[in-house]
Amino acid sequence: KQEVTQIPAALSVPEGENLVLNCSFTDSAIYNLQWFRQDPGKGLTSLLLIQSSQREQTSGRLNASLDKSSGRSTLYIAASQPGDSATYLCAVINDYKLSFGAGTTVTVRA
Amino acid sequence: SQTIHQWPATLVQPVGSPLSLECTVEGTSNPNLYWYRQAAGRGLQLLFYSVGIGQISSEVPQNLSASRPQDRQFILSSKKLLLSDSGFYLCAWRGLGGNTIYFGEGSWLTVV
Numbered sequence: 001k002q003e004v005t006q007i008p009a010a011l012s013v014p015e016g017e018n019l020v021l022n023c024s025f026t027d028s029a030i031y032n033l034q035w036f037r038q039d040p041g042k043g044l045t046s047l048l049l050i051q052s053s054q055r056e057q058t059s060g061r062l063n064a065s066l067d068k069s070s071g072r073s074t075l076y077i078a079a080s081q082p083g084d085s086a087t088y089l090c091a092v093i094n095d096y097k098l099s100f101g102a103g104t105t106v107t108v109r110a
Numbered sequence: 111s112q113t114i115h116q117w118p119a120t121l122v123q124p125v126g127s128p129l130s131l132e133c134t135v136e137g138t139s140n141p142n143l144y145w146y147r148q149a150a151g152r153g154l155q156l157l158f159y160s161v162g163i164g165q166i167s168s169e170v171p172q173n174l175s176a177s178r179p180q181d182r183q184f185i186l187s188s189k190k191l192l193l194s195d196s197g198f199y200l201c202a203w204r205g206l207g208g209n210t211i212y213f214g215e216g217s218w219l220t221v222v
Contacts, residue, residue, distance in 0.1 A: 045213075
């Protein structure tokens with residue numbers, strides 16, 4: 001069974017600081033890895049998808065890396081803004097199913 | 111473009127009452143469909159997924175059931191709700207041959 005862990009559980013940073021969010025998984029035979037953002041009381045918004053053959057993916061201030069052999073992915077958010085405050089979830093895709101981590105709740109202080 | 115609709119957005123139901131949550135996807139054919147639950151302060155738990163009409167796979171034994179009567183419609187049901195069924199229910203889809211999974215806005219269920 002795939003286990004996904006996200007560390008830290010919560011993070012508070014001043015505006016402008018870079019964010020580093022970690023995700024680890026136990027079964028390296030993954031199909032894809034996807035990062036999501038969730039605002040309080042809302043659904044999940046897809047941020048980045050990394051296919052198993054890729055090592056990283058970038059979108060604007062976001063960059064996600066994937067190291068399948070070590071079972072790790074990292075989401076970098078450059079020059080954080082108060083609007084980046086949310087919970088960030090990583091999900092590993094095996095066959096048809098997504099397995100989620102518990103998320104990292106980020107607070108960016110103005 | 112593809113969109114996903116999920117309703118109702120919020121509902122409060124008494125213990126022992128039935129439940130029906132509906133999810134529909136537009137702009138795609140033969141999607142993989144998913145139901146997840148997110149309990150307060152906890153991660154997302156996969157409840158059911160479907161790769162085609164009438165094909166349902168259950169991940170967690172419980173008093174919930176799912177059905178897929180049409181290609182782009184996915185329904186989550188219960189005959190008798192329990193207090194422990196309270197939570198945030200999310201429907202998601204993944205296109206045929208696609209990679210990215212997209213979520214609906216969710217349905218808040220409170221069982222009282």
